[in-house]
Amino acid sequence: MRPTRLRLVAFLAVAAASLAACGGGSSAGAGSSSSAAAPSESASTPAATAGAVKEGLKIAILPKAINIPYFDAAYAGAQKACAEIKAECEQIGPTQATGAAQLQFINTVIQKKYDALVISAADANSVVPALKKAQDAGVAVVTYDADVADTSARSVMVKPTTPDLIGKSQVDWISKAIGSGGGEIAILSAAATAENQNAWIKIMEAELAANHPELKLVDTVYGDDDAAKSAEKAAALMQSHPNLKGIISPTTVGVAAAAKYISGSKYKGTVQVTGLGLPSEMKAYVKDGTVKSFGLWDPGMLGYLGVYAAGVKASGGDPKAGFKAGDKDYTVDGDGVAIVGPPQEFTAENVDQFTF
Structure with missing residues (x-):
């Protein structure tokens, strides 16, 4: 399913x-x-x-x-x-x-x-x-x-929840947000050593390869669950990949930081953001159109x-x-x-x- x-x-x-x-x-x-x-x-x-x-x-x-x-x-x-x-x-x-x-x-x-x-x-x-x-x-x-x-x-x-559901859900959310045209996406994770993050990313990679040929994963970066560093990584992604269409951040700190950066930048409306976030922190970005959907437990x-x-x-x-x-x-x-x-x-x- x-x-x-x-x-x-x-x-x-x-x-x-x-x-x-x-x-x-x-x-x-x-x-x-x-x-x-x-x-x-x-x-x-x-x-x-x-x-x-x-x-x-x-x-x-x-x-x-x-x-x-x-x-x-x-x-x-x-x-x-x-x-x-x-x-x-x-x-x-x-x-x-x-x-x-x-x-x-x-x-x-x-x-x-x-x-x-x-x-x-x-x-x-x-x-x-x-x-x-x-x-x-x-x-x-x-x-x-x-x-x-x-x-x-x-x-x-x-x-x-199960890693399978988390990984596949986030790919689905970014796919819906970007639309049928697809394009380049990147992942903004927490620490490179975090067991749960790495498990979810592996599933996302497999799901992209198997069911989403319209999406191309071009980079995975790490913000170490630090808001300032995560925002810097989001900005750097845009510089490195000017054709980027979406960012998935499977961490509450990272997704809020990425949404805040995109919301105040020229990329708002053209670069989609999703991931695992808290409703209290993400509500403003949903309301202003930066984020179409995100999720959590x-x-x-x-x-x-x-x-x-x-x-x-x-x-x-x-x-x-x-x-x-x-x-x-x-x-x-x-x-x-x-x-x-x-x-x-x-x-x-x-x-x-x-x-x-």
Whole structure:
């Protein structure tokens, strides 16, 4: 089934309270009665759940970098889960999205004797030894958003959706935005070492080759999830490829930066931008015609499920057997992966319905 047909009736019919402000600007409706978060591809009824979560756990949330709205929303979901299981929840992390920068925070988790760590790996390889050290020290490790190369360094991975759906959907969005004439496109990614970004790009490349002869991928560049650098990379793409018709950015920082640059440039209306973005950040560019469509999932659910899976592990259970989060049961595949659900496409017709 082509991802164009994904309309995600079940994605997250965000009500007013969904991902509403929660403390320092973070927001999420994960697991609340006001959010109709879709039963994910990994959800089943009933699931073989892994046991109860004990109270009083100390859980650290380590995103690729702090002060990024996407990860703030994920943390708000984690906070909600921590409140439900009566755990102490704290977000820690670097200001730059690199594996090297995350290492000191993993060591802090060990030193401060946290019960669990929920981490989005900025580098799939470099954090593995530190995570194994954390496990040896009795820390339950769960990854979310971006996994590690060695899956023995974590218990469960919470993925937002399947790489296949993410990659194919973004190609479909740029194809529709450019139109039947097609043309040259480029990808503006996050870090070159990000496992999830690289998996999506590989699928996009295969989808372009198999089903979109009208589109020609001419470049892939990396903004390292830094807004200023991403804008610079978008500008450089236009200089290097004057015939460029579209930019796909599979990262919330990159797509917002690219849209902002194109919106204020002579390329507005002739160069299309799409990717994975937050409705709150992208709405203005949809309204002014810079972006025809983009997409994402509910980031709050990543933190929400991550905390529950980590809580099960830290309580002596095995979340790989399946786990319960809120009022839903989630199954975990043979690779230890739980899936939140498929991506939602946002357009001028529906973007006002979403508040995160």
